[in-house]
Amino acid sequence: MAAAMKNAFTTWKFRHFFVFVTERGNNITVQCNLCLPIVKMLSASKNSTSNLKKHLQRRHSSCLHLIKEENRQSESTEHIGEGQGALHLPFKEEMLEVEQSTSQSTVSKLIFEFVIDDVQSFSLVEQPSFKNLIEGISGSQTVLSRKSLFQHMKKEFAAMKEALTAKLQTVTNVCTTADLWTVHGRSFFGMTCHWIEKDSFERRSVALACARVKGHHTFDVLAAKICEIHAEYQVQHKVRAIVTNNGSNFVKPFREFETPEEAALDEFDDGVTFFDMDAVLEMEGDEELHFFLPSHQRCAAHTLNLIATNEVHKAASRGSFQKVYQSAMGKCASIWNKAHWSSAAAEVVQDIANMRVSVPCVTRWSYEYLAIAKLIGLADDQLFDICGRLGVTGLNPHEIAFLREYVAVLQPLAQSIDVLQGEKKWFLGFLIPTILSLKFKLSDKLPHVTYTANIITAVIEALDSQFSAMLNSHDAKMATTTMPKFRLCWLPPEKREDMCKTVVQEATSLKSRSPAADVVISSETDGSDEEFFVFGKTNKAEKWTVEKEVRMFLYDTEKSLNSLHAYPLVKQLFLKYNTTIPSSAPVERLFSDGGSVLTSFHTRMSDDHMEQVLLLRYNRKFCPKLGFDDL
Template sequence: MHPRVIHSLPKADTSNDGDEQSGKDTAPPPLKQAILSTPAITQRRLNSLVFDFIVNEVQPFSTVENTSFRKMVEGLSGGRSPVCRKTLMTHIEKTFPKMKEAITEILLHTQNVCTTADIWTAHHRSFIGITCHWIESDTLDRKSAALACERIRGHHTYDVIAAKISQVHAEFQIQGKVSATVTDNGSNFVKAFNEYGDSETEDGLEDTDDVQFDDVTTVLEEQEHEELNFFLPPHHRCAAHTLNLIATTDLDKAASQQGVSKKIYRSAKAKCAAIWNKAHRSSGASDVIEEIAQMRCVVPSVTRWSSEYHAIEKLMNLPESQLNEICEQLKVAKLHPQETVFLREYAAILKPLAYSVNLLQGEKNCYFGYVIPTLLSLKAKLSEKLTQVQFSTHILLAIIKAIDTRFAAVLASHEARMAASTIPKFRLWWLADDERESMRRTMVQEARLLNTEPSNDSSTTGHTSVGNEPEDDDDDSFFSFQSTQVTCSTAEDEVQRYLQDSDKTLTSLKGYPLIRALFLKYNTTLPSSAPVECLFSHGGLVFTPHRNRMTDKHFEEVLLLRYNRLYWTVD
């Protein structure tokens, strides 16, 4: 048996110079744990963070008085206390006007803007929301700001709407800069712009060449008793909302006209609605669907056709066996094979329509120039499906006809055609061959007008006082016979080069200053009023049943501060 050898490690020499080695072993000193020191937070910084949290995360004002919240903040800040509710409200009231001033300053240096407007009602209170949108001339990035979400009392009549919109435009000094105000198809909005807006609207009055003379005294007397007139910008109806009307009103009317199709259409949608109602009212029913189909059941919104379409599409993507099992488990009527065929056909043929609605609701990367190419592509794709359907031929024809009818003014609009032509993605490719030359000449003419606009620079403008002889420089400027020819050549050349360019990105416009200016002029307008609806979705978070006692003033301040978070900081 081998003896066990124990090897010992040499001891570390812990003796100091001049000291004798101790008889006892000295253990090495324990390692000290590194202490992470956090920089001290100032009270001002703490107040700013709490303010951001309350406003941007849509928290109740009472949160700052919550004991647990205060303990957490004090523990994280090294004993500093968060602001009280009264101080928080003071910060909001001070920050709100500064935010408005910042937005007004930006809009003062912006040439073209577009606004959207809508009315929202919740908890027996109504508010009119107005948002503003523009394109930065350097980067061509879309920018947005919320201008108002004011309380409306009483009836939402056209004159009340006109007064509010005119007031907000004047408050932010954008009266002469608004290319158009986009709203839904509500009759009160349409009448407001017909009465107080540009006469060249979709429902405008016809021009007349008759000259009428009125007695000046009579006119002045009438004006003394006449209410203040409001002058509104041109009005555009929301393209997405119009398509939504086509997909609901016009489609439902067409599907309900024929006997067999009418029965299948109504019974199939009723059975789908029964499934959605079960899933909406009972979590157990929703769990059944998720267990069988391995998916969440989509319950459509009542006012959104696209959400209903996607809900039908999701059901129709299920195998027939799973669909029947869901109906059996939920104890609702099963879909007949003909109804299933109809719904699958419905989902297939209307997919381009649902895509178009979602496309035109965009904000950052969608412009007014998208409207006509989208409508033309939609009509072409719907026409292609006419030979592929069994039950829905009359539905497709009705939708195509409704597009031509409801969008007749837009399809013939000079502004919409110019907007599409100045987007590199489309240029003139969306036009028929025999129409391209005419549109090219129109673009050249518009470019010439831009290139011959007089300069606002006082140093290059000859100011001649009354009774004085014009200076020689003024003579040279007046007797200029070559500038028009040069301008025409420049515009013609730039338009031709732009149309021959294959680059489809907006960055390509850097090489075409005249086309870029036309793009900014005609594409500032949005195709839909979706942004103001987004503003109201923020309002739904703020204006909850637990916080509906908030005053109208505080509600607007918090809502706009949250939407315009890029335009303010807390002092």
């Protein structure tokens, strides 16, 4: 709108609620800002703003008192055209008056969520510019102090833990994961908890702790931390298994303190733990620590990553193609380093191949595999052009052929790692089929390779060695068999009947411990004496009913988890054995979130505040909405 044009709208005090769009003849078109995100166009006369006033009165009642105030002060206004005037109140005061409907409690709540969810510095609430911003857009509401922020964070953290503990009391089986994280000279012990909703079969995951650990990370320190967190949330009798990586400091606690398998997997466990009192009395005065830990499971994804990192390298470094492997990997590393440390080199790769090259993480074989796959996926002329312009020795045809075979052969291994640590496959039942499928695919490639036969052989042998216990595990077999996706298809035909009998035995035992299923109350009787005399349960009919349900499930072709609703006993077995997850990836993701919290700019954050912020962000669904009226 031209600055020289004068009309009722240009001098109207409420013009800031609208945006001028166009002028046509004696009329103008404006857009209402208060209606956004809905785009509302309004037409008004140049010499009258009555249409715009009516819109404010009808659609935006908070402006009504301002309109009345303008009418009362019309005699002191500057008249233009037909006498429409403008208040001489500052625009800021009008806007604040309009927004008075935003309460102090709401403003404080929004600030708190902004600081927690976006990991803002706590000192933000003390910044003058931030205070001016909030006061300017909220109607002169004040910004909560840093002390109030800490008080409410502590209060909501306690409420979150209480709500989470209450939720876990309604769950029968849980699985936990644990790991250590060191950053900026501080170490933290993280633990996550997982269960399956019995109606929707959705996997639920929460963070239980990210607590500071001082001193040496010895096995007894970690064992004490595990027991402490389990007891704090009252899940010590519900943990089917705890999943950790293969680090010796995590493996040793379970070797030293884990209860016997038959006690850990006691099917008749009702929450009461029995101890040998003679052994307890003999322990009096003994300073040696004793912890009772749940069953331990090593992270399958981490185990596969170790196999890929160690066994593949060892196998490739031996044999007739050792020099090809070493030279090819060395040239790839030169390209990665050049492109990573030099912006000019990175632009060269971007121009030629339209991709970004980064240095793979040395502790994650999957990253190295993907980096090789990206490079070797380029056309030969692109690859030669990149090497030439970066000043790197180019890959010769034998090295390119080796790398392409390497990528093709180990693609199932990389895919297996993704499957086991992916969120959609967080069921123990996926572990055995994944390992068996991986072995089959590798074996199938063996007769057709030129360079990588020893690599394939080494990986298969490592799989047999590292996963033999899990492939023979009762829990893993039950978890796989009760998965509608697999049932008995993973077993050779001659072993399927034995597995079917095992499931029937488990289901029968499960039903016998469900009193409600055995009690039948009837109000009708024929008065016969025969109904009174009972000498024991008739197991034949009951066994046939259980066996029929199990066999119907095992021969069903429906692969959806919802099909389990038709088989109540099998459903209970599925929930029991598939609660355990095959990977400790969730706790690693917790630490990834922690990296956003405890950054180099937040190194002065206390240990307690660090844990509170991280867990409040991670467990948003279990954070009660507390008011700020008392702060």
